[in-house]
Amino acid sequence: MAYSSALHLVRGVKSRLAHSGVQAEALFQQAGLDEGDGLACDALTLSDKLSHLWSLLVEHSGDPLIGLKVSTPHRLGWLGVMGHIMLVSPTVQSTIERCHGHTRVGLVLPGSQRVVPQQRYDFVWCVLLRSLRSAAGRDDAAPVLVEYAFPEPANAELYAQTFGCPVHFGRPGNVMEFADTDLVAALPDYRGGNGVLAGLAHAQPPTITARVQAMVAVMLPKGPPHREDVAAHMMMSERTLQRRLAEEGTSFTTLVDDTRRELARQSLSTGELSLKMLSFQLGFSEPSAFYRACKRWFGMTPSDIVNHAPPRGPASST
Template identity: 45%
Template sequence: MNYLSTADVVQRIKACLAADGFDVSTLFARAGLAHLESGSARASDLLALSDQFSLLWEALAIVTGDPLLGFRVCATDPLSWLGVLGHLMLASPTLKGAAGNLMRYMPLVTPIVHATIEPVQGRTRLGLHLVGGARLVPPQRYDFTWNLLLATVRFVAGRPDLRPVAVDYAFPPPPSTAPYAERFGCPVRFGAPANALEFDDADIAAPIPTANPLAAEGLFRLLDERLAQAERSSVAGRVRDLLPGMIERGGALREAVARRLLISERTLQRRLADEGTDFSALVDEVRRDIARQYLGSEGISLKSLSYKLGFSDHSAFHRACLRWFGKAPGEFQQSGKLSVTTGAVAPSSSSRRPG
């Protein structure tokens, strides 16, 4: 499964800004955003990925001095962001069906957007929650997302004049709300419980001109297979990717990892069990690999390495080295090299238990 990476999104936003007349090279340089184009956030660390997108919009709004910048970044081909899912929307029988398919398969496009669709008294409510990490999600990011979603719905319906009947923002009202009412052509409510667009059922039940049941059937099969593959993807591998940067913090490590994967601790434990492992075993493996990397090096003391590995005391680190390598950690400072004699086994009860 391939999400839209940071680099993908940055390049698309740059293209949109350039089409709007911005000198994007100068703009990104002034905002200090060049590093985002490398996609430096690991795919496993979904909260860090979300923070990069938030940083992007925060910095661009500051440099341009335009708090409504999110509305100005318009995609000329909104379905290009969705790949195969865009084709399914075009093949859907009605706009409501297309919107439902968008919400259903959104995890294949981006895992940091939680999408919902529900009926509300003669209306259909489309909700989007952008998951935030250490940074709050800025309003510009929601402005851009609503702009893109509305452009997508209009494109699929073949109705450039289609308007929602209400828009909700879970933000305090800005100094002027007039630009929002003008943009959406309907009442805009701020300080709402959630972020959502509402459409009249008469509009959203309209047939789509490009509806193709046969094509939709094949696309459903393809996307369902991709969802199943996503469910089967190795959670253990993603946990291993995250642990080296988190392990020395200690504390509720399992809870922190689950939060960064955007799943519950119970789901994390279940998925790892399905893969024949558990969280403690993975922590033990990662500790062993880090120890192998640093033992015998003059660049770090044994006390510092013990702390880096998240052990509660040096004696726990000593016992772990005996279990992993058949040697005490002090022996490596004398020999200067590591000879692995045993594999990793379950961590002893005397070491600090993760989570």
């Protein structure tokens, strides 16, 4: 996993905990999730560290429902595209199946040395549902069923209240099931999205556009992504990548710009990163280039967006 993706993931969890009044900085350090070399690790090691964190949080709080409480499934701004990347990162493996008008999303949180605690699944399920609600622009979107591969807890009724549907325990896997009609109604304009949400919207393999966008977003903090590198990761030639994108009505240059714009919009709306840090996270060589891009995208400078108004759609080219 790229360091930048791990950093966004850990900062996102930390932000939610802080928002809920949980002071967990020392627990992050104890789990090896400090924002330094401790995040520059392989995916399984990072996953183990996240599992360790959730075990520490349960022990520290004495609350087995903390995974639900710090991430109640309502819309939340910090998710955005980075949240989708988090869901499809190596720390989360997902499957999507269609059955009799329903879409079943299965999750496996891999680990190497540590057992994954249920609270970590609680948190990720809420992230998924919150992402859906954010994309839909409505807070009442709900699954029809949730299944856990864990024994039934003493307070199982609180799970049904949280997700707004029946929740069953002791099942073969961890699954959230949606009615296809609800997904179509919830995501009418969600085109070319990333990862799990794109799969929910269309219940088919992600498009080349979606795959490139997800890869570009992860590569941006290292500098402007190159088409040949993305093509190599996707095990195809540059010419084939160009042709496939053209068939989907876009181009590599357009996707890089679109991905930068969406990441900028999400980050500027939350204000989590300094403008200088954000410019480098988006692959710009210097902040002035980011400023010029914002003027082109939104008709405003980054400072104006943060101080006065949320970013709107692309500025007119006239």
